[in-house]
Amino acid sequence: MGAPAKKLEPTPPSAITPHSNITDFGRRIFRLIGEKQPSTFNKNYWSGRIMEWSMRRPDFKLNMFRLVDVLPTLRDSASIARHVSEYLAPIGSDLYRPLGWALDINPHSLRAKIMAFIVQRVVGQMASQFIAGSSPQEALKPLRASRRRGQAFTVDLLGEYSVSEVEALRYLERYLEALEVLRLATPEWDERAPLIPGHPGDLSPVCVSVKLSALYSQCHILNFERSVAVLSERLAAIARKAQQAAATLYVDAEDSGTNPMIYEAFCRVFSSPEFAAFPYPGIVVQAYAKEARQVIDKLLRFAAARGPIAIRLVKGAYWDHETILSTQNDWPSPLFSFKQSSDANYELLTQLLLDNHAIVLPAFGSHNVRSLSHACCYAERLGLDRTKFELQMLYGMADPIAAAFQSLGYLVRLYVPLGEILPGMGYLVRRLLENTSNESFLRHTFFDSAEIDNLLSAPQFQENL
Amino acid sequence: MFKNQALTDFTIEKNRAAMRRALDDLERSLRTAPLKAFPIVEGQELTTAVSFRREDPSTESRAVALTSFAGVAEVERALVGLSRGAAAWRSTAFSRRAEIVRRAAALMRERHFELCAVINMEAGKPWREADADVAEAIDFCEFYADEMLRLGPPFKTMEIAGEENHYFYQPRGICAVISPWNFPLAIACGMAAAALVTGNCVVLKPAEQTSLTAYYLAKIFLDAGIPSNAFAFLPGWGEEVGQALVESPLVDMICFTGSKAVGLQIIRSAAQVRADQQSVKKVVAELGGKNAIIVDDDADLDEAIKGVLYSAFGFAGQKCSACSRLIVVGSAYEPFLARLKEAAADIISGPASDPATLLGPVIDRESRDRILQTIARAQARHTALFVGTPHGGGYFVPAAIFRDVAPDAEIWREEIFGPVLAACQAENFEQALKLANDSQYALTGAVFSRSPAHIEAARNGFRVGNLYINRGCTGALVGRQPFGGFKMSGVGSKAGGVDYLVQFMEPRTVTENTMRRGFAPE
Known part of the structure; x- marks a missing residue:
């Protein structure tokens, strides 16, 4: 336990935050959260029921999520009725008797039509918890509302995998369009005023997060040079538009096979003279990656040469995918095997980022109260005020947690996905999986009612780096 | 337990660099002269009058290989040599044969990127495909070695008082392996390794286009310890060398992968019994697909x-x-x-x-x-x-x-x-x-x-x-997705599967009456 700290340069003892401070801070956050529940776990809704069943019954969860995944592709109610029966008949009615009403019915009957309508509504409702709208226009209202509540946002456009350049360019076009919509709309907002005066991340209300790989259809590690060249060119187009819209941006991290190209393109674009004045271009580092420390070191060197950048530190969202892929191919996994190791690494990297606040604006992306409390306490220990970092959370995932930190004066930014339901479905399923996973902090907090002190205990490395 | 050879993780920069280096090395040597390949009979490399020039299919103009092609005379010489070596090889312990085949796998592992480069330039297989070709060749060796250890020991059919019944396998004899160009290492290696590990002598006749890759394989087999009179390598024209092998009375089995037309012709031709022929020829043929x-x-x-x-x-x-x-x-x-x-x-x-x-x-x-x-x-x-x-x-x-x-x-x-x-x-x-x-x-x-x-x-x-x-239809892995079809897609059972080796052997049963004057072992 803790052995890997030997390999990472240990943080000087004077800088280490006493655990008790973090616990006290965390308890305070939990008091502020009180009895509030994020809408996902609200059992008054069908979706809350579905989440509850998913957590109780893994077989239901598998089939339910597969049904949710296929649903937007289905073109008529007969097809919906057929799929609902196929997925839920084996398990549905012993879980909840009235479900039998919806199963094994004639797909062309009126009952099928009604059932299809209800299912689509329920899933649409679930999706709308996490997705703010199908278009930038549609999202203006919820975006503005978030600022009114005192929360910043960053907009992400949900995209299908781009199989062709036509699709990749259409995706690029959507980013440019979203920036244009926001550029035109926001000057009229009263809510455009800085949420925390002097916070460099909030110079403008407009911020976008870019999923780079979908901007080039032939993006592949074996096509490295061309991929970086094309991604740089398209990222530059977005950055140019962002400059016009006075917006900031983050480039999202993806899977380990794509990240080397993403980091390369990011550095290429934001070291060019054209974007020398771009304020705090943002990039993401995933703490679950064994190489995260080296990635940050490289980015720090980049920032030292280029001028300050923003780094969003997250745990990482591709764990299952990559772990399965590594196992299938008999490759050593590039990621930590245990969630706790990622959490421990997250804290080490949090300290590293805050130590370098002169050249980095850290953004801590997490819903884990312990991880965020650790960041806040460590910043305080360094004597940093609240303009030196920010906290980021996913739209619709953890409203009570966001509100609690916000009430203590921290800048909270919501990561807000926009898009049609079809490309959004992958995103929805990932969020549902995250919420119902046995290791989910949110599940422990809001569903399992785990002991607060357990939730706040310091994570330990479970494996060597 | 068998484990597939991992494909190269090209997301790691050092692996991309290693492949690049191997390609550059080969490229440099080709600038001086094409690589040479020869028939190998009784451990001897032969130079013949017929030389086959193979171009790099990506550039057309550059020669990759110059191969001395065997003819009917070399076929005769090779088969006679193998007939002499057959008895020794068949009585080599199956565990020893498995060990040798595993050593061939180890040699291919050591030369992984070099082999990828040869396949890349001779067959025009892109990086990932060349890499998978080498990995599959290694898999076949390891998998068939495991399989031989399973099938090698004789086993008792039933426990009956006063009687012992043993069931065991023996090799068929001499196997002609006629391999295609599309998996120039993997399929040649898989068919030959299966025949060798089961105790057959092998003549390998590769597709003309990829004689060089097969020459590398032949040398690896010999370096690994396959006796020189148990294995011969005969690059040459299909119509000449292939046909002579199929028709020879000394050949007991033909293992072929290729087109439907050629496969059916082999089956027809192998069915004709020739003077002095001792056995009915067995044909294993993996043919096409649509x-x-x-x-x-x-x-x-x-x-x-x-x-x-x-x-x-x-x-x-x-x-x-x-x-x-x-x-x-x-x-x-x-x-x-x-x-x-x-x-x-x-x-x-x-x-x-x-x-x-x-x-x-x-x-x-x-x-x-x-x-x-x-x-x-x-x-x-x-x-x-x-x-x-x-x-x-x-x-x-x-x-x-x-x-x-x-x-x-x-x-x-x-x-x-x-x-x-x-x-x-x-x-x-x-x-x-x-x-x-x-x-x-x-x-x-x-x-x-x-x-x-x-x-x-x-x-x-x-x-x-x-x-x-819910995935594409190519890329079967040895052991995990045993590969092969039926109807006009071929005769014989799946490569990389549990029924494959049995085809290269004949089962025998030996019964001993152990009762003498009413007295029998317990």
């Missing part, structure tokens, strides 16, 4: 497009497992074709040595001309959804997709062995299965669907040797 992918109307189209493109155009469609028929169910047809067309336009075609290449060159001039003619005929008869522009320089052909193709069309029925895909619409899933099964061949197939009922229906009703659900 493999279909069904895209259901509820499929994840992103995944389906990736799967179809890679299965149809990876290594320019020159795999027996490649997809050449596409069946889309109902209302998914138009949206799927629209996206497929756009996606096909962007796939990267280029020299095999460029790591980005998906669609490399085809194997040779003859193949290129034949595929181009097929595409031209299809353009006259069918609606082209997409026909690309071939990359310049080597033996390149464009990727081609035709739509609304009727089931009696040439491009629906005949194996083309190139990047040509015929598409049609099915009214429903049931009809899609019917269309898929309506073929002489039954090798691979795939279904993209998210309907549990349809997936179940395909499991039983899509009758091919290797069916893939």
Whole structure:
């Protein structure tokens, strides 16, 4: 336990935050959260029921999520009725008797039509918890509302995998369009005023997060040079538009096979003279990656040469995918095997980022109260005020947690996905999986009612780096 | 426990660099002269009067290999030599034979990238394909070595008082291995390793186009410790060396992978008994495929497009497992074709040595001309959804997709062995299965669907040797997805599967009456 700290340069003892401070801070956050529940776990809704069943019954969860995944592709109610029966008949009615009403019915009957309508509504409702709208226009209202509540946002456009350049360019076009919509709309907002005066991340209300790989259809590690060249060119187009819209941006991290190209393109674009004045271009580092420390070191060197950048530190969202892929191919996994190791690494990297606040604006992306409390306490220990970092959370995932930190004066930014339901479905399923996973902090907090002190205990490395 | 050789993780920079280095090394040496390959008989490399020049299919002009071709005289000499060595090799302990075959795997592991480079330049196989070829060759050695340890020890049939019944296998004798160019290392290695580990002597006759890769393999076998009178290597013309082997009374078994036409000819010819022939020749033949992918109307189209493109155009469609028929169910047809067309336009075609290449060159001039003619005929008869522009320089052909193709069309029925895909619409899933099964061949197939009922229906009703659900139809792994089909796709059981080695052996039963004067062992 803790052995890997030997390999990472240990943080000087004077800088280490006493655990008790973090616990006290965390308890305070939990008091502020009180009895509030994020809408996902609200059992008054069908979706809350579905989440509850998913957590109780893994077989239901598998089939339910597969049904949710296929649903937007289905073109008529007969097809919906057929799929609902196929997925839920084996398990549905012993879980909840009235479900039998919806199963094994004639797909062309009126009952099928009604059932299809209800299912689509329920899933649409679930999706709308996490997705703010199908278009930038549609999202203006919820975006503005978030600022009114005192929360910043960053907009992400949900995209299908781009199989062709036509699709990749259409995706690029959507980013440019979203920036244009926001550029035109926001000057009229009263809510455009800085949420925390002097916070460099909030110079403008407009911020976008870019999923780079979908901007080039032939993006592949074996096509490295061309991929970086094309991604740089398209990222530059977005950055140019962002400059016009006075917006900031983050480039999202993806899977380990794509990240080397993403980091390369990011550095290429934001070291060019054209974007020398771009304020705090943002990039993401995933703490679950064994190489995260080296990635940050490289980015720090980049920032030292280029001028300050923003780094969003997250745990990482591709764990299952990559772990399965590594196992299938008999490759050593590039990621930590245990969630706790990622959490421990997250804290080490949090300290590293805050130590370098002169050249980095850290953004801590997490819903884990312990991880965020650790960041806040460590910043305080360094004597940093609240303009030196920010906290980021996913739209619709953890409203009570966001509100609690916000009430203590921290800048909270919501990561807000926009898009049609079809490309959004992958995103929805990932969020549902995250919420119902046995290791989910949110599940422990809001569903399992785990002991607060357990939730706040310091994570330990479970494996060597 | 058998474990597949890991494919190279090219996301790691040092692996990309290692492959690059191997290609550069080979490139540099080719600038001086092409590499040379020779027949090997009784451990001796022979120089013959006939020399075969093989060009790099990516550039056409540069010679990669100069191979001395064996003729009928070398066939005779090799077979006589092997007949002399047969007794010693068959009585070598099976565990020892397994050890030698494993050592061949170890040698290939050590020379992984060097072998990839040779395959890349001689066969025009892009990076990932060349890498998989070497990994599969290693897998065959390890898997068959394991299998031999399982099958080697005699076992008792039943426990009966006063009687002992033993069942065990013996090798067939001399096996002629006639291997194709599309998996120049893996298939040659798999067939030869299976024959050797079971105690047969082997003559390896590789496809003309990839004699150099096979020469590397031959030397690896000998370096690993296969006795020089148990293994001969005879590069040469199929019509000459191949035919002489098939017809020779000294050959007991023929193991072939290649076209249906040649395979059927071998089966016919092997059936004729010649003077002095001691045994009925056994033929194992893995032939072609006309493999279909069904895209259901509820499929994840992103995944389906990736799967179809890679299965149809990876290594320019020159795999027996490649997809050449596409069946889309109902209302998914138009949206799927629209996206497929756009996606096909962007796939990267280029020299095999460029790591980005998906669609490399085809194997040779003859193949290129034949595929181009097929595409031209299809353009006259069918609606082209997409026909690309071939990359310049080597033996390149464009990727081609035709739509609304009727089931009696040439491009629906005949194996083309190139990047040509015929598409049609099915009214429903049931009809899609019917269309898929309506073929002489039954090798691979795939279904993209998210309907549990349809997936179940395909499991039983899509009758091919290797069916893939929600992934493409190529890339079978040894042991994990034993590979091979039926109908006109071949005779014999699956390579890399538990029934494969038995074909190279004859089972024998020995019964001993152990009772003497009423006294028998307990």
